[in-house]
Amino acid sequence: MRAIRAQYSRRGPVPETLIEPVEVELPPLQPGEARVEVLAAPINPSDLLTFTGEYGSLPPLPATGGNEGLGRVIEVAGDVDGLQVGATVLLPVGCGSWSTHLQLPARALVPLPEGADPVQLSMLTVNPPTALLMLRQLVPLQAGDWVIQNGANSAVGGYLIQLARERGIRTLNVVRRASAVAAVREAGAEHVLVDGEDLPERVAAIVGKEPVRLGIDCVGGLATERLAHCLGEGGILVNYGAMSGERCMISPRCFVFRDLTLRGFWLAQWFRRANPEARYELFAELAGKVASGALRARVHAVFGIARIRDAVAAAARGERHGKMVLCPNV
Numbered sequence: 389m390r391a392i393r394a395q396y397s398r399r400g401p402v403p404e405t406l407i408e409p410v411e412v413e414l415p416p417l418q419p420g421e422a423r424v425e426v427l428a429a430p431i432n433p434s435d436l437l438t439f440t441g442e443y444g445s446l447p448p449l450p451a452t453g454g455n456e457g458l459g460r461v462i463e464v465a466g467d468v469d470g471l472q473v474g475a476t477v478l479l480p481v482g483c484g485s486w487s488t489h490l491q492l493p494a495r496a497l498v499p500l501p502e503g504a505d506p507v508q509l510s511m512l513t514v515n516p517p518t519a520l521l522m523l524r525q526l527v528p529l530q531a532g533d534w535v536i537q538n539g540a541n542s543a544v545g546g547y548l549i550q551l552a553r554e555r556g557i558r559t560l561n562v563v564r565r566a567s568a569v570a571a572v573r574e575a576g577a578e579h580v581l582v583d584g585e586d587l588p589e590r591v592a593a594i595v596g597k598e599p600v601r602l603g604i605d606c607v608g609g610l611a612t613e614r615l616a617h618c619l620g621e622g623g624i625l626v627n628y629g630a631m632s633g634e635r636c637m638i639s640p641r642c643f644v645f646r647d648l649t650l651r652g653f654w655l656a657q658w659f660r661r662a663n664p665e666a667r668y669e670l671f672a673e674l675a676g677k678v679a680s681g682a683l684r685a686r687v688h689a690v691f692g693i694a695r696i697r698d699a700v701a702a703a704a705r706g707e708r709h710g711k712m713v714l715c716p717n718v
């Protein structure tokens with residue numbers, strides 16, 4: 389059987405110039421393997437950093453793009469522990485999901501509820517757990533507590549708003565442009581602020597004397613410090629991304645006089661440390677929410693694999709209305 393993969397064989401600063409669709413012959417299926425038709429796979433900022441070489445872990449070259457996605461089993465060989473042909477499955481992290489078809493060990497595939505929106509389910513592995521874990525693990529938050537985040541119109545930002553609301557946690561949502569405000573409100577946010585020098589004053593006018601306990605930064609540069617100035621004494625600021633391409637800048641005055649802590653979060657590290665039960669529980673919870681439509685991300689456009697270069701170029705541009713998603717077989 390022939391498959392088309394979106395491959396790259398070198399790294400460089402302009403991702404869309406590196407990737408191209410390549411036709412390959414798949415080898416015969418081995419016992420314990422499943423052949424999967426890929427239904428959908430998003431293009432995330434981490435995919436772009438993998439092309440440029442700036443990500444925390446890099447696959448050997450040549451590589452197929454795509455870290456996460458959703459597939460349908462079309463063939464199995466040997467003992468596959470109950471995995472059925474036709475099952476909708478979550479693909480394993482880092483599998484090179486920008487392919488029309490993949491051959492994978494059946495035990496690496498996680499069956500998901502049938503009948504749900506495949507594009508929404510394809511984004512389950514990376515951004516929803518990032519949002520949930522940052523809300524759960526960094527500060528013991530109670531209903532009514534305040535959290536501030538920037539990049540609030542990102543997919544992670546949208547999931548975080550929805551998950552915080554469920555728990556009664558109040559969010560302050562910072563975007564870098566006024567044109568993003570309406571979309572964040574649609575995701576359920578009450579407070580949306582455009583970033584700027586006077587952000588701390590505008591936040592103080594909303595929260596009064598109540599402390600903002602957690603700041604969540606995916607931008608870096610001076611945006612990090614602007615969030616820091618919004619936190620209450622002893623607050624925790626977590627950086628989990630660098631959308632500005634700049635290092636986090638923060639004055640020693642924030643650390644010393646206001647006792648703030650700046651720390652990082654990387655989902656890959658959680659995956660390495662969490663035991664199988666913890667992973668199962670987290671994904672069972674999130675899969676249910678995404679499958680039911682209770683948790684979703686905005687999608688800007690869907691592309692077939694022949695247009696992988698356009699898709700990657702579009703994903704690298706700012707000011708999108710949501711994710712660029714590859715549906716390789718459409």
Ligand SMILES: NC(=O)c1ccc[n+]([C@@H]2O[C@H](COP(=O)([O-])OP(=O)(O)OC[C@H]3O[C@@H](n4cnc5c(N)ncnc54)[C@H](OP(=O)(O)O)[C@@H]3O)[C@@H](O)[C@H]2O)c1
Nearest residue numbers: 433518539542543544606628629631632653654655706707
């Ligand atoms: N640490 C982890 O484990 C982990 C896991 C998942 C995601 N992440 C990180 O989380 C962040 C969001 O990911 P996502 O998939 O949710 O993103 P996304 O949906 O693709 O959205 C990208 C966001 O970045 C903003 N942005 C783009 N260029 C920017 C710039 N130059 N300065 C400031 N903001 C800019 C966009 O704002 P505009 O719409 O205004 O362009 C948008 O809010 C990324 O940094 C990603 O790498 C980290």
